[in-house]
Amino acid sequence: xxxxxxxAAIAPRLAAVLLGAACIIWTVIPPRHSGLAGVALVLSIIGxxxxxxxxxxxxxxQPEDQxxxxxxxxxxxxxxxxxxxxxxxxxxxxxxxxxxxxxxxxPWHTAALGFGLVAYLLAVHIGESGAPAGGxxxxxxxxxxxxxxxxxxxxxxxxLPTAGPGAGSALLRVLAAAAVVAAAALVLPxxx
Amino acid sequence: xxxxxxxxxxxxRPSRHARRLLTLAFAGLLLATxxxxxxxxxxxxxxxxxxxxxxxxxxxRSGRPGRPDRLTVRVSLASSRLYEDEVAAVDLAVDDTRxxxxxxxxxxxxxxxxxxTGVNGSAARxxxxxxRWGRRHLGSAALVxxxxxxxxxxxxxxxxxxxxxxxxPAMQRTRVVLSRLPNRLGEHAARVAGEGTEFAxxxxxxxxxxxxxxxxxxxxxxxxxxxxxxxxxxxxxxxLVVDAxxxxxxxGHSALDMGLRGAAGAAxxxxxxxxxxxxxxxxxxxxxxxxxxxxxxxxxxxIDTMLSADAGWGHGETFSRLPRxxxxxxxxxxxxxxxxxxxxVETLRDMRERGFGLFVVDLLNTVPPARRTFTDxxxxxxxxxxxxxxxxxxxxxxxxxVHWDGVAPLDLPLAPYxxxxxxxxx
Numbered sequence: 001x002x003x004x005x006x007x008a009a010i011a012p013r014l015a016a017v018l019l020g021a022a023c024i025i026w027t028v029i030p031p032r033h034s035g036l037a038g039v040a041l042v043l044s045i046i047g048x049x050x051x052x053x054x055x056x057x058x059x060x061x062q063p064e065d066q067x068x069x070x071x072x073x074x075x076x077x078x079x080x081x082x083x084x085x086x087x088x089x090x091x092x093x094x095x096x097x098x099x100x101x102x103x104x105x106x107p108w109h110t111a112a113l114g115f116g117l118v119a120y121l122l123a124v125h126i127g128e129s130g131a132p133a134g135g136x137x138x139x140x141x142x143x144x145x146x147x148x149x150x151x152x153x154x155x156x157x158x159x160l161p162t163a164g165p166g167a168g169s170a171l172l173r174v175l176a177a178a179a180v181v182a183a184a185a186l187v188l189p190x191x192x
Numbered sequence: 193x194x195x196x197x198x199x200x201x202x203x204x205r206p207s208r209h210a211r212r213l214l215t216l217a218f219a220g221l222l223l224a225t226x227x228x229x230x231x232x233x234x235x236x237x238x239x240x241x242x243x244x245x246x247x248x249x250x251x252x253r254s255g256r257p258g259r260p261d262r263l264t265v266r267v268s269l270a271s272s273r274l275y276e277d278e279v280a281a282v283d284l285a286v287d288d289t290r291x292x293x294x295x296x297x298x299x300x301x302x303x304x305x306x307x308x309t310g311v312n313g314s315a316a317r318x319x320x321x322x323x324r325w326g327r328r329h330l331g332s333a334a335l336v337x338x339x340x341x342x343x344x345x346x347x348x349x350x351x352x353x354x355x356x357x358x359x360x361p362a363m364q365r366t367r368v369v370l371s372r373l374p375n376r377l378g379e380h381a382a383r384v385a386g387e388g389t390e391f392a393x394x395x396x397x398x399x400x401x402x403x404x405x406x407x408x409x410x411x412x413x414x415x416x417x418x419x420x421x422x423x424x425x426x427x428x429x430x431x432l433v434v435d436a437x438x439x440x441x442x443x444g445h446s447a448l449d450m451g452l453r454g455a456a457g458a459a460x461x462x463x464x465x466x467x468x469x470x471x472x473x474x475x476x477x478x479x480x481x482x483x484x485x486x487x488x489x490x491x492x493x494x495i496d497t498m499l500s501a502d503a504g505w506g507h508g509e510t511f512s513r514l515p516r517x518x519x520x521x522x523x524x525x526x527x528x529x530x531x532x533x534x535x536x537v538e539t540l541r542d543m544r545e546r547g548f549g550l551f552v553v554d555l556l557n558t559v560p561p562a563r564r565t566f567t568d569x570x571x572x573x574x575x576x577x578x579x580x581x582x583x584x585x586x587x588x589x590x591x592x593x594v595h596w597d598g599v600a601p602l603d604l605p606l607a608p609y610x611x612x613x614x615x616x617x618x
Binding site for chain 1: 207208211216231338342
């Protein structure tokens, strides 16, 4: 009984950590040795690790105001405050995207990364809010399915041979992909 | 105990989940534009889709406004009065069930949360304890509402009511009874003969005695009719005196804490014995009092009177001018005090000289802090001797002084005086 409760409490947090680690590994392979890639990799690792720590320490209460706390307690309070104040997941996501664009174009790889990042953010949300994962995913299933289709469309669109040389054609492709996304968002039914 | 419904204001804003999805979408679109790689737009697509559905004006099946600005919350307390360390509960319920609700208790000072039930739902129950007596504000409860997509969240703050925490009454089952009791029907066996149930002796039959009282074995043995006599049953007046001038000892176990707990335990014990119990709280410069009376209601009135006193400057009656109702003649005065205030000790001596039956429960369980120096050791020794002298002088006046540590039942220190009636020389 207690074991099942503990497992139910830590499972989403563990899933978030694993998904974050998977996204990092997925993005970093094959390794790039440029300076920006290294910085992005370090930032993404810090972001995922700190996010995992924040989730793990989410249940630790903020102690009441104390007069003249000792140095270790002051350091612990500062650490907790920094952990809870900064948007670690956003930092990790941006760093991972920067790391991804350091590689040559690989559309299906990027699409899989996008899927992994959305899954990571959902797992983080479930872990920190305690929301029932089954109900949440059931409600968003249609949207997630549509999003996955759009991911696949975007990846497939990127794999089409270029219509012509020059920057204009590339911009057109970006605009076309954005139009597909906007159209899907507008016509999607069932906004309950 | 359901309280009135509260109208609370709800502040809506994007959730952290929404902000993260927004970051992912913007970063994807920005990098797609900068690097001219359309697959990054596809990467932003799921996040944009999810964000697109969380537009303002969301409406549920009921057709009510999507995000209400105000909600009705029902707050009900299991009890507005509780004892120290007793588990109590507060129930919270919100009328709008369309949203995923999450409750968080922000406990007030002096309130310790115990457990929570149904915090992820429209109705929640928080259990709590209050470790120390007094009036405590429970704090507030934060209500976090999520839309079905979890992309917007509404926050509302619900103020929780205050509770009165009573001191945990000390365990007391035995009672100290005076040898002279007022002529009032009660449960204590008096020394005079009467219509009670406790056997008192045998005497010769006189016309008018009831036949059922005849003691046939004694009559056969003596050759004359003998009848049983019984002790009369009387009640007594008890006045509890709580010394609120000294707050010595660790928090939660100070002399005042122990005095209140001991007085509450004594009040309960004597009221259970059908005695009339009153209370006097002695403060600096005055006293608050409650005239002796009977019944369960009197118990709560006594505690309320004690809680209205504090260790500060009193504004009540002067102790030497208390009316007869507060200190009836012939009453047993049970004093709870660390005997640190010389003026209070003088008052006790004065009461004894006026003929009151006094009984002192000594609550001094601490000594002044001292360094390991000769002067401090000598000072502490003199202080101890002074305290012993105060107690000795009271005993010399015929006032029993017993020490109570605040942990053991009160029956233990009272045992030598509870076995037989307490004789008070006037």
